Amino acid sequence: MTAGRRGRVARAYFRVLNATLNPVTVRLARSGFGPLALIRHTGRRSGRTYETPIVLARDGRDFVAELTYGPGVDWYRNVVAAGGCVVVHGGTEHRIAGVEPYPAQAGLAAFGRPAALLLRLLRRREFRLLRTAATDAETPG
Numbered sequence: 761m762t763a764g765r766r767g768r769v770a771r772a773y774f775r776v777l778n779a780t781l782n783p784v785t786v787r788l789a790r791s792g793f794g795p796l797a798l799i800r801h802t803g804r805r806s807g808r809t810y811e812t813p814i815v816l817a818r819d820g821r822d823f824v825a826e827l828t829y830g831p832g833v834d835w836y837r838n839v840v841a842a843g844g845c846v847v848v849h850g851g852t853e854h855r856i857a858g859v860e861p862y863p864a865q866a867g868l869a870a871f872g873r874p875a876a877l878l879l880r881l882l883r884r885r886e887f888r889l890l891r892t893a894a895t896d897a898e899t900p901g
Contacts, residue, residue, distance in 0.1 A: 785813035792851030797823070800846040801838040810835065816849060817870040819889065823847055823854070824862055824870040826879060827886035836888070847890060857893040 789796035790811075797816040802809055812835040817824040827836060839845045839859055847854045867887025868876040 786811055789813045790848060790851075792849075797850075798848040799825075799835050799839065800848060801835055802842050802845075803834075804838050804841045810838070811848075815875075816847065816890070817867075817872070817875075818849075819866075819870045821892045823849065823856070823890040823892070824867050825888045825890055826867060826871070826884050827888060828884065830886060839890075844893070845890075847892075855893040855895075856890045858891040860889050860891070862887040862889040 785796055786798065789798045795815050796813050799812045799814055800809060801812065814825060814835070825836075827833065831837075836859075839856070844856045844858065847856055864885045864887060868879055868884075870887075871879060
């Protein structure tokens with residue numbers, strides 16, 4: 761398969777996810793149910809606000825994200841470009857003031873035993889630390 765064809769297939773895959781799975785997971789994440797959280801970010805080019813469902817782990821006041829699709833995904837690129845975002849976790853909003861690379865071993869440990877085992881089996885090695893703002897009041901969202 762050529763690189764151009766792979767790119768078209770990947771874009772089609774993400775369009776299907778956005779139209780089917782994301783609406784359900786966004787509702788679940790917004791409700792505070794389960795391990796899902798929302799990343800509320802602003803588009804780099806469009807300026808629109810987006811909400812992307814993601815599984816995050818807590819690390820003290822901060823969050824750890826596993827970049828399943830790598831650092832080229834839009835939500836991540838938008839957060840880096842903006843220098844932050846809002847995480848809605850457990851029904852509570854947290855302002856994120858910065859994102860930084862996170863060591864794979866520490867990232868796996870943050871997710872805990874069952875999830876870490878699965879992440880190891882899937883050979884996931886890309887983790888990022890989402891630092892909460894020092895003034896984060898953790899107000900219900």
